[in-house]
Amino acid sequence: MAETHASRRDRLRERITATGTAAVLVSRPANIRYLAGSAPVGATLLLAEGGDLLVQAGPPEPRPGTPQPDDTLPTRTLTGPREDSAVTAAAVAAGRGLDSLAVEEHHLTVARHRAVTAAAPGLRLTDLGGAVEQLRLVKDEDEISCLRIAAEIADQALSELLESILVGRTERHLALELERRLVDHGADGPAFATSVGTGPDAGRVGHRPTDRRVEEGDFLSVCLGAAYRGYRCEIGRTFVIGTSPADWQVELYEAVFAAQRAGREALAPGAACRDVDAAARQVLAAAGHREGLSPRTGHGVGLENNEDPQLAPSAMGKLDARVPVTVEPGVHLPGRGGVRIDDTLVVRSEADGGPELLTITTKELLAL
Amino acid sequence: MAETHASRRDRLRERITATGTAAVLVSRPANIRYLAGSAPVGATLLLAEGGDLLVQAGPPEPRPGTPQPDDTLPTRTLTGPREDSAVTAAAVAAGRGLDSLAVEEHHLTVARHRAVTAAAPGLRLTDLGGAVEQLRLVKDEDEISCLRIAAEIADQALSELLESILVGRTERHLALELERRLVDHGADGPAFATSVGTGPDAGRVGHRPTDRRVEEGDFLSVCLGAAYRGYRCEIGRTFVIGTSPADWQVELYEAVFAAQRAGREALAPGAACRDVDAAARQVLAAAGHREGLSPRTGHGVGLENNEDPQLAPSAMGKLDARVPVTVEPGVHLPGRGGVRIDDTLVVRSEADGGPELLTITTKELLAL
Numbered sequence: 001m002a003e004t005h006a007s008r009r010d011r012l013r014e015r016i017t018a019t020g021t022a023a024v025l026v027s028r029p030a031n032i033r034y035l036a037g038s039a040p041v042g043a044t045l046l047l048a049e050g051g052d053l054l055v056q057a058g059p060p061e062p063r064p065g066t067p068q069p070d071d072t073l074p075t076r077t078l079t080g081p082r083e084d085s086a087v088t089a090a091a092v093a094a095g096r097g098l099d100s101l102a103v104e105e106h107h108l109t110v111a112r113h114r115a116v117t118a119a120a121p122g123l124r125l126t127d128l129g130g131a132v133e134q135l136r137l138v139k140d141e142d143e144i145s146c147l148r149i150a151a152e153i154a155d156q157a158l159s160e161l162l163e164s165i166l167v168g169r170t171e172r173h174l175a176l177e178l179e180r181r182l183v184d185h186g187a188d189g190p191a192f193a194t195s196v197g198t199g200p201d202a203g204r205v206g207h208r209p210t211d212r213r214v215e216e217g218d219f220l221s222v223c224l225g226a227a228y229r230g231y232r233c234e235i236g237r238t239f240v241i242g243t244s245p246a247d248w249q250v251e252l253y254e255a256v257f258a259a260q261r262a263g264r265e266a267l268a269p270g271a272a273c274r275d276v277d278a279a280a281r282q283v284l285a286a287a288g289h290r291e292g293l294s295p296r297t298g299h300g301v302g303l304e305n306n307e308d309p310q311l312a313p314s315a316m317g318k319l320d321a322r323v324p325v326t327v328e329p330g331v332h333l334p335g336r337g338g339v340r341i342d343d344t345l346v347v348r349s350e351a352d353g354g355p356e357l358l359t360i361t362t363k364e365l366l367a368l
Numbered sequence: 369m370a371e372t373h374a375s376r377r378d379r380l381r382e383r384i385t386a387t388g389t390a391a392v393l394v395s396r397p398a399n400i401r402y403l404a405g406s407a408p409v410g411a412t413l414l415l416a417e418g419g420d421l422l423v424q425a426g427p428p429e430p431r432p433g434t435p436q437p438d439d440t441l442p443t444r445t446l447t448g449p450r451e452d453s454a455v456t457a458a459a460v461a462a463g464r465g466l467d468s469l470a471v472e473e474h475h476l477t478v479a480r481h482r483a484v485t486a487a488a489p490g491l492r493l494t495d496l497g498g499a500v501e502q503l504r505l506v507k508d509e510d511e512i513s514c515l516r517i518a519a520e521i522a523d524q525a526l527s528e529l530l531e532s533i534l535v536g537r538t539e540r541h542l543a544l545e546l547e548r549r550l551v552d553h554g555a556d557g558p559a560f561a562t563s564v565g566t567g568p569d570a571g572r573v574g575h576r577p578t579d580r581r582v583e584e585g586d587f588l589s590v591c592l593g594a595a596y597r598g599y600r601c602e603i604g605r606t607f608v609i610g611t612s613p614a615d616w617q618v619e620l621y622e623a624v625f626a627a628q629r630a631g632r633e634a635l636a637p638g639a640a641c642r643d644v645d646a647a648a649r650q651v652l653a654a655a656g657h658r659e660g661l662s663p664r665t666g667h668g669v670g671l672e673n674n675e676d677p678q679l680a681p682s683a684m685g686k687l688d689a690r691v692p693v694t695v696e697p698g699v700h701l702p703g704r705g706g707v708r709i710d711d712t713l714v715v716r717s718e719a720d721g722g723p724e725l726l727t728i729t730t731k732e733l734l735a736l
Contacts, residue, residue, distance in 0.1 A: 108478055173551075
C-alpha cells in the first residue's frame with residue numbers, strides 16, 4: 001500500500017506544481033489518510049521539495065488496531081497539548097526556502113490560516129481547493145474491494161437483525177444491536193450513526209433513534225453502514241411490521257422501489273449526476289409524490305460517508321466508471337411515516353456488466 | 369429553559385456591542401446549542417438588532433428525541449442541499465443595514481468566511497474569538513445537574529460491567545457493552561468513543577479498543593462517558609485481572625492514585641490551572657515517573673467533552689467555582705501497560721463543601 005499512497009502523492013504534486021505552487025499542506029483527515037495511509041488526530045501532511053512529511057500530534061506511540069502511516073513517509077510528532085501541526089508543517093516548508101504553499105481553505109479555519117501565515121511569513125499561501133477530493137472520486141480496485149467487504153458486513157448485520165423479534169423493541173436498541181453486529185463481523189465500526197425509524201418516523205432521512213417501540217402495522221426503516229479499512233458503505237431498507245401491510249403502505253413502497261430502480265438503472269459512465277437524480281425523482285412525481293422528498297437521491301461514498309458526487313437536481317458533472325454512489329430515494333408522509341430504499345453501487349460500463357450492486361439485501365417488501 | 373438561552377444571548381450581546389460590533393454570527397455547534405437550546409446540523413445563529421435568527425439546513429421537520437430550538441427563537445430553514453446557513457445569516461444582517469458582524473474565526477473555514485464576505489459586502493467582519501466558550505466556562509446549577517445525571521449513568525454502566533466475567537472478552541466488545549448500558553440507563557449516547565485497554569495497552573490515553581482479549585494478570589483500563597441533555601461527563605478506572613496483582617502493578621497503581629488525589633485536592637476557586645496539574649505531576653515524578661505521562665492531567669467538560677480549562681504545565685488562568693473538570697493523571701509503561709484514574713468534579717469553595725465529585729465509582733484497586 002505504501003507505493004499506492006506514494007503514487008497518489010505524486011499525482012497531487014504534479015497537479016499542484018503545474019500551477020506554480022511549490023508545496024502542499026493537507027489538513028483534512030480523509031485526504032491525509034488517502035495520501036499517507038492514516039490520519040492521526042490533529043495531523044497535517046506536507047508535500048514539498050526536500051521530502052514529504054507527516055506532522056502529527058501526540059500520543060507518539062502507535063495505537064494497535066489503527067492504521068499507521070507508511071513507514072516510507074517521514075513523520076514528526078508534536079509534544080505540546082496545544083501545538084498546531086499545520087503551523088509546524090508550514091514552518092518546515094518556509095525553512096526549506098520554498099516561496100508558496102497551497103492549503104485546504106475549505107478545511108482550515110480562519111484562525112489556523114492566520115497562524116500558518118504568521119509562522120511562515122515568507123510563504124505565499126494559495127488555495128488547494130478540492131484537489132485531493134477530486135483524486136479520491138474514482139476508486140481503484142483495492143478501494144472498491146474494501147467497500148465490497150464493508151457492504152457484506154452491513155448486509156450480514158441487517159439480515160441477522162431481521163431474524164430476531166422486533167415488536168416491542170425500541171429504535172435505540174435496534175440501532176445499537178446493528179452497530180454491535182457490524183463490529184462482530186469485522187467492521188472498524190459504524191460508517192455513520194445508524195438510523196432506525198418506526199411508525200411516523202419511518203423513512204425520515206437522518207432520523208435519530210428514539211425510545212419509541214416497534215408496533216404492529218408500523219413501517220420500520222433502517223439505514224446503516226460499515227466502515228472497513230476506512231471505507232464506508234451505506235444500506236437502507238424499509239419493512240412493515242405484522243402480517244398484512246395496508247394498501248397505502250404497499251403503494252408507497254412500490255413507488256419508492258420503482259424510483260430507486262430507475263435511479264440504479266440510470267448509473268453509467270458519462271451519465272449526468274442530475275439526470276440520475278431526475279430518473280428517480282420523476283417516478284415519485286408521477287406517483288403523486290412531489291412533497292416530502294429529500295433534496296438529493298444519492299451521494300458518493302469512500303473514505304467519507306458523504307463524498308462527491310451529489311445526485312441532486314442542482315448537481316453538476318458526470319459520473320465515471322469506478323465511482324461508488326448511493327441511490328436512496330424516499331418519501332416521508334408527515335404523521336404517517338414513509339419509505340426509503342438505499343443501496344451502494346459502483347458505476348461500471350455496460351461492457352463491465354453495468355452498475356455493480358454492493359448491498360445485496362433483498363428489496364422485496366418484507367412483512368416481519 | 370427558553371429564558372435561560374435568551375439571557376445567555378443577552379450576555380453575549382452586551383459583550384459584543386461593547387466592542388462596537390453590531391451583530392454576531394455563531395457557527396460552532398456547541399456554542400449554538402448553548403445559546404439556542406439545540407444545534408441542528410449545519411445551523412448558524414445570528415444575534416442582531418431586529419431580532420435573533422437561527423438559520424438551519426433541512427430537514428424542516430423536528431426530529432423526536434432531539435432537542436428543539438426555543439420556540440421563542442425565530443428560525444429559517446434552507447432548502448438547497450449545498451446552501452450555507454452562515455451565508456444566509458450574514459445576508460440577513462446586511463439586509464438590516466448593519467455595518468459589522470463578529471464571526472467565529474476559530475470555527476469558520478477560510479472558504480466559508482470568504483463566502484460570507486461575498487454575500488454581505490457592506491459588512492465589516494470581526495473575530496468573535498472564544499467569547500461563547502468563555503461564557504460556557506462557569507456552569508449554572510441546571511447544567512451541573514445534567515452533568516451529575518450523566519455521571520450517575522456512567523457509574524451505573526461501569527458497575528454493571530464489573531459484575532460480569534471479563535477474562536476472554538475483547539476490548540471492542542467490552543467497549544460496545546459499556547456503550548449499550550449507557551443508553552440503557554438513559555444517556556443520549558456515549559460522550560466520546562469508549563476506550564478499553566488491556567495488558568500492554570492499559571492506561572494509554574485515547575487507546576482505541578482492539579480485538580485483544582482480557583487475560584489473567586492484565587491491567588484493564590476503561591475510560592467512558594455519558595452524554596445527558598448534551599452534557600458530557602468522563603470517568604476512567606484501572607483494574608487488575610486475577611486474584612493477585614504483581615508488586616509493580618500495586619506500586620504503579622498507588623502512585624497514580626496518590627497523584628490523582630493530589631490533583632483533586634488542589635481544585636479550588638482561584639487555583640491556577642497549572643498548579644493543579646503540577647500537584648498531580650509532582651507525585652508521579654517523586655515516584656520516579658517522568659516518562660510516559662500525558663501532556664495534561666485534566667480538562668473542562670460540558671456541552672463538549674474537551675473544553676477549557678486545560679490542566680497542563682503551560683495552561684494559563686485560574687479555576688472558578690462551578691467549573692467542572694476531569695482529573696485524570698496516568699502512567700503508561702511501554703510494553704507493560706499502565707494505570708489511569710479519571711474523575712469528573714465540579715470546583716466548589718470550601719464553604720460549599722469543596723470539590724464536588726460526580727463520578728463516585730470506587731478507586732480502590734479491584735482485582736477482578
